[in-house]
Amino acid sequence: MFRVLRTTRGGGMETDFERLHPRDSAEEDDDDEMVDIAGATLDFSSTDDVPPLGAGGLDDYFGSSSSSRAGVTGVTGMNGSAPKLVDPLDDPLPGVGTYEDFNTIDWVREKSRDRDRHREITKKSRQSTLALLRSVSDAFSGWLLMLLVGLMAGALAGGIDIAAHWLTDLKEGVCLVGFWFNHEHCCWTSNETTFQERDRCPQWQTWAQLISGQSQGAFAYIINYLMYLFWALIFSLLAVTLVRAFAPYACGSGIPEIKTILSGFIIRGYLGKWTLITKTITLVLAVSSGLSLGKEGPLVHVACCCANILCHLFTKYRKNEAKRREVLSAAAAVGVSVAFGAPIGGVLFSLEEVSYYFPLKTLWRSFFAALVAAFTLRSINPFGNSRLVLFYVEFHAPWHLVELAPFILLGIFGGLWGALFIRANIAWCRRRKTTRLGHYPVLEVLVVTAVTALIAFPNSYTRMSGAELISELFNDCSLLDSSQLCGYKQPSMNISDTGAGNSLADRPAGAGLYTALWQLALALIFKMSITVITFGMKVPSGLFIPSMAVGPSRAGCWVGWCSPGADCITPGLYAMVGAAACLGGVTRMTVSLVVIMFELTGGLEYIVPLMAATMTSKWVADAFGREGIYEAHIRLNGYPFLEAKEEFEHSSLAVDVMRPRRSDPPLAVLTQDSMTLGEVEALVESTHYSGFPVVVSQESQRLVGFVFRRDLLISIDNARKRQEGVVSASLVVFTEHAPAQAPEAPPFTVTDHTAMDITVDIFRKLGLRQCLVTHNGRLLGIITKKDILKHMAQIANRDPDSILFN
Amino acid sequence: MFRVLRTTRGGGMETDFERLHPRDSAEEDDDDEMVDIAGATLDFSSTDDVPPLGAGGLDDYFGSSSSSRAGVTGVTGMNGSAPKLVDPLDDPLPGVGTYEDFNTIDWVREKSRDRDRHREITKKSRQSTLALLRSVSDAFSGWLLMLLVGLMAGALAGGIDIAAHWLTDLKEGVCLVGFWFNHEHCCWTSNETTFQERDRCPQWQTWAQLISGQSQGAFAYIINYLMYLFWALIFSLLAVTLVRAFAPYACGSGIPEIKTILSGFIIRGYLGKWTLITKTITLVLAVSSGLSLGKEGPLVHVACCCANILCHLFTKYRKNEAKRREVLSAAAAVGVSVAFGAPIGGVLFSLEEVSYYFPLKTLWRSFFAALVAAFTLRSINPFGNSRLVLFYVEFHAPWHLVELAPFILLGIFGGLWGALFIRANIAWCRRRKTTRLGHYPVLEVLVVTAVTALIAFPNSYTRMSGAELISELFNDCSLLDSSQLCGYKQPSMNISDTGAGNSLADRPAGAGLYTALWQLALALIFKMSITVITFGMKVPSGLFIPSMAVGPSRAGCWVGWCSPGADCITPGLYAMVGAAACLGGVTRMTVSLVVIMFELTGGLEYIVPLMAATMTSKWVADAFGREGIYEAHIRLNGYPFLEAKEEFEHSSLAVDVMRPRRSDPPLAVLTQDSMTLGEVEALVESTHYSGFPVVVSQESQRLVGFVFRRDLLISIDNARKRQEGVVSASLVVFTEHAPAQAPEAPPFTVTDHTAMDITVDIFRKLGLRQCLVTHNGRLLGIITKKDILKHMAQIANRDPDSILFN
Amino acid sequence: AKSFEDVRCKCICPPYRNISGNVYNRNVTQKDCNCLHVVDPMPVPGHDVEAYCLLCECKYEERSSNTIKVTIIIYLGVVGALLLYMLFLLLVDPLIRKKDPYTQPLHNEEDSEEMRPRPEAAASRGNTVLERVEGAQQRWKKQVQEQRKTVFDRHKLLS
């Protein structure tokens, strides 16, 4: 639906719309500031270069100079032969067809714009070889982009792994043969390690050894304690300061925001270059500071930043918000792929948890990107063991059908913990958001770090990082293990066992095991409580690892206490199931979680226990509240997110949700060809709606189309500036667009008696931003995404004003 | 959009619509004939039991007696309080809201009907404990159904495996200790097997041994040959006769039809009880007859039949076509899960290849069902080795980056073969469909079987079944293997190798290897050609196994010829990659194929080679034709299937596709309240459209709603029969439905200038059956799914009349 | 088949020095399924046992011969029943149903959807169970005929 502003009387006038332009041109299509310097030439002067086309004189000139790929203004009626000559690949009227910050995109418009562009390229490709090449490169640019995203995200993840490992160990000591080695790599070639203390080697010096020369004793312990505290504080201070100084958007996990962005929301700068740098740097600091947070969630954000930045290299993706979101969906898969070394799990995570629009093409591409990233990460080999994650395990122990009962119990615990955690964390975050607590973000981080460090150091299970803890707990005690948790009394071997391999049978628990279990129980309680207040602080913080750590701790304790005598129980398996259950309770992931765990262990045998636990966990948690932690945070922040998983249950009709309500003044509409520029401007000025329906006449109310406020303003301003004879009394004519310029999305309509569940379905599936309501062909009102969200909030007895954005 | 027939004059009249009824009630909602006997009481008399409600006299009585959950007739306007009292769970007017055979369902209507039902149950559950229990059981019925489907499909698959194995070996000989044992199980406990001939044991007697007493020599060979031929012919004759006699729908692979059914098409009886029995029985016969076909595709059909039959146990699924299709999507996953022992791959297969509407809930449920099925199959343990498939392998050999080149070459070969196969097979099938060849299906099967058996027997690689061949080729030659393909000269072992395990290094190829390679090459050529004519015969025939067998044969030859000297090459890996490439070329599966292969091998390491080959294969094959074999068959048969993978490229508008065309007579419309029953009947009689738009008046053409022909006929007939005073001159009034009875889908509209790509998107995503085209609120025309398919066929220069069904 | 035949431990030992490859098969528990227990006449002297055993691969396998037996018998039973029923339909049924031979060709001629359901309806309204079964069978036969025509003769579907 397009419009032409046709002037009927002469005379120029200064308008105050001019101020809109510079911002629009600068923010045209980049989520970041990076292109601005290079693209500063892309200003209004370019539209002047388009020569007057066609023979229609003033009217046609106006039409063609503003006809554009962005598709805002077209030429009159059906005789659209002149505008066909306008190259749609030329620069469009800047700003038209773009969106403001904190607004929702119109998926249909974006997608049809892309198809239009594609069609144009295909058409051209038949004309010349160069254009053919361009069309081929355009077709493959998606794959190239995926390759680049995979490489970049994989490399970054490798770097983050190495740096975080090193910084974490820096809290403990330093390597003498090269300060850049962490503890393990310092002792890499050392022959001085023993079976009991595999990590100790002379090259690695703890701070106590360096400062006082002693490695044992109370004094050394205190020095180590203080240094641990010192480094933790330094790291967290650095992290929060850098976040505050360079990219406040880099804090938190990022997954709720990415979910919202993928559903069509726009947060400019959220996936920008500075966010990427800051998040990468501070993530390492935050993880190393010993806070109860993980790097897995933020890695998704990092991968999305990479994808967004790399999108700028390809016109196809730079200029189209919908296409870019396809890439971002794949990037989310990449993030999980490198975080867990699970490419398939990553793709399913993206599909199940994050993405909104996930066509099959994206499925395949994200799989490709996830694989490339995993491959890159493996070739970097950050842990020196050819594994992608620290806590990779390879189980082969069988499990018995009877054990399903404890697995389901673990699932119940996980679900309870998940529900509890979500409630507690949301309550805490709400407090932070509304009370004075939120005014001291830096102090908060420092205090939490100090508390964490103070409590964590004495307990060896909390002193180590979350990933290490999980790794330790996942470990299937074999004879080769020296972990305290495997402190069974060593049996004497006899030769008949050689064939059957090492078995755990008949090894009574030793005294060390009980100490370990006590420590583990304390660690569990501590982790559970500290994670609640840690998640949501103003540092990059992921939730996967802390949630997972809670699970195995619980499972470990449980296995340890309840059945030290039972032979056949594999503590590692229980730990794994516990981890899955807790993570499932918190995030409500299902298939993707099982697949991720499956890829972590590589054994199809454990799918059934994992699934039993995950399913129980989800059901139990759902009984206490339908929302996962990410949805809860989305709701807390009032993002405009239309959950695809929930069914709309209420039996309201479109007429109940639409605006204007019965008591409201009638809908602000434009008429097709009877309003003057002045009237239009007055209407636009007096309202704050983001778009206006166009009708045939005020009397008939027959719908013609829909105009976005932003596009209208820009076009009016452009007309005022570029065109002679545009005055307030000029008549504004809105016309159907010509066939050749089809990019504008049509106005979607539903009848007033359409059930809201169908309407919500239409909004979700087509990605609409607004929908018009008609009755027997007459326009009655409008429903926007925000209206729907408000209505849903109202049904759920929540405050409808908590929905903040459009 | 609902209607009420309001009589204005009295007088009864016999109509000829009565004959519609019995059929409608019988076919109301079952895809099968099974319910008919039990459900024969569900006839029209039930609607008589509804007492007159409200105070509106005749009009209201009529309104309420035909107001129903199926949502065809509502009561006037907004004062819908009376019909609220009608229990929507009562029997609806039979036949209303159902579909005819070979028609497409309206997804929106079905889904909104389900939501309505759900809402009603939720509302009731607050009233009594019994209703609460019912609501809980309703909520869990989906999971229960999944469990049952998994159990049933797993058990059937196990039975099919066992029976097919036994029957296949029956061609060769018989077990003396128990005729029900196949060759392997016959020698299960035998100690007489040797290292070289592991299968030979005295309990197992070949036919030659039984008949002539000789086990070697020309005579014995001839006897075995003849017996092989005899059994093959018997099996295939039985298979084709049973299919012809009991369930002609049981022939073929079933996947194209299931794809179409899942997209909303209705083929009554296709997933019925007789189809299930016949397909299960004849599948075993067909596989055992030695034809070049597999059981994997038909297993998907079998699983879908199970699901459809089990759906009859649950009202929620029995009465709703959309809900049932959710279950069928999951069943497709179950089928692949048991066919390949790959639950995750199965779910992805369903998602990528088969399903049309796949919400997240279905993802999780199909995963559950796939796991249950795999678990059931494993507990049946059909192969006696705790594996779900014969050709399960566990590789651990590493691969080098250089090897990507041969993998990509394999991919190119696979793609070429795939494209070639599709062309050849489609050409052959078209010939079968159109020429006299198709008149002799039984003879065709017998001839092909005879040819297959005659050629296959002399070559040991074709004599064995496809799955066994794949298993043999996948095998990673270790020292333990006695296969001819592993006929390297045995090296002398030295003690230093004990730690490093068995290595293949430095073993020169023996003479036996070359013989094996010759045989393999011949087998390859034979398999390639015979599969083309086998697939599409009138017996159950899957394509996975033959396609997969081609790949490794090629790869095996290739590896064998080109590099017998290279040490590090793992023939099994090449075979696997070759299988993936060929299967990918034929079916164009991507992610799901990689995941299936990954689950078959259990090694994440091989994902990259597999993906490289699959991707190359798909790209190469796509260059020769965009369609996979299933899409090609769908097109060949003219099913109404709107492919979700392809983008609509052409720039046509809705106005170009809609009917009536410019030269056509105007659209047949009903008016809201000015047509008599006689006029309506005349209009319906004189046209063959499946639905009619309702407008305010012929002059204004303002759209009110849409009525399905079938519903209209049934309602008119019902009115004629049930109601006094309905005559041809009675006025028919169509009204908006009341808020309480929301189930009817609203009439979807697009404007005439909507680009067709957007329209196609709407059709796909919402699952529409038809869409009305308006211009400024006036009704212009209608677009149906068939119109779109015809338009797409026209664009692709195909015959638009090849689309046969609605 | 007795239950103890349903487990086996199979050890495959490849050629070693001058000893040719061998397959050992014993009915032992999973715990004892290793080279030392299964390879009974150990072909090598004591000090070589370890080395020889390292090369061998022992697999513990279970099966259920009862499942196999039952499956095969059920399968054969169903095939037999189907065959008999088919023969019945081909040979005996036409003899019984000679009383209404005129409907058969009529339905073969035209299969308009409106014409078909009448007998079904009549049948489904039958009173005794036998009549209902009869009706269902008739309906099913019609359906199969329809399917046969669609698939085998007209090649409309599934070709």
Added chain:
Amino acid sequence: AKSFEDVRCKCICPPYRNISGNVYNRNVTQKDCNCLHVVDPMPVPGHDVEAYCLLCECKYEERSSNTIKVTIIIYLGVVGALLLYMLFLLLVDPLIRKKDPYTQPLHNEEDSEEMRPRPEAAASRGNTVLERVEGAQQRWKKQVQEQRKTVFDRHKLLS
């Protein structure tokens, strides 16, 4: 770190009879990474070697110490640069930019979308590269300020 330090073969041998557990670590090729090559002072007599070695688990591991070194140095470099830039922005920048101190509080007061872009546009029209960079920096600083206000002060996002 020299290249040969980047591979190791680590054998972990658990306690066996009276011998306590031990960890062996040697720099050998992947092919030689087995108990016989790595466990050098074999703690058991000849006939027990096989049994002892069966218990040991040998893992061949590779790393790239150069990657580690480069990563850590780059990381430290970036952190250092960021810190310096932060200090620059905090301390030096306000001193330089004293010429237009009035726009700062104004933007802090009201952040209506229309008011913000003017300096950006002016900057992006600058002629020299330096001016453009200057402009970009200004714009970026505005953005960060905006973000800080949204996230840290008003808790509108990301809380």
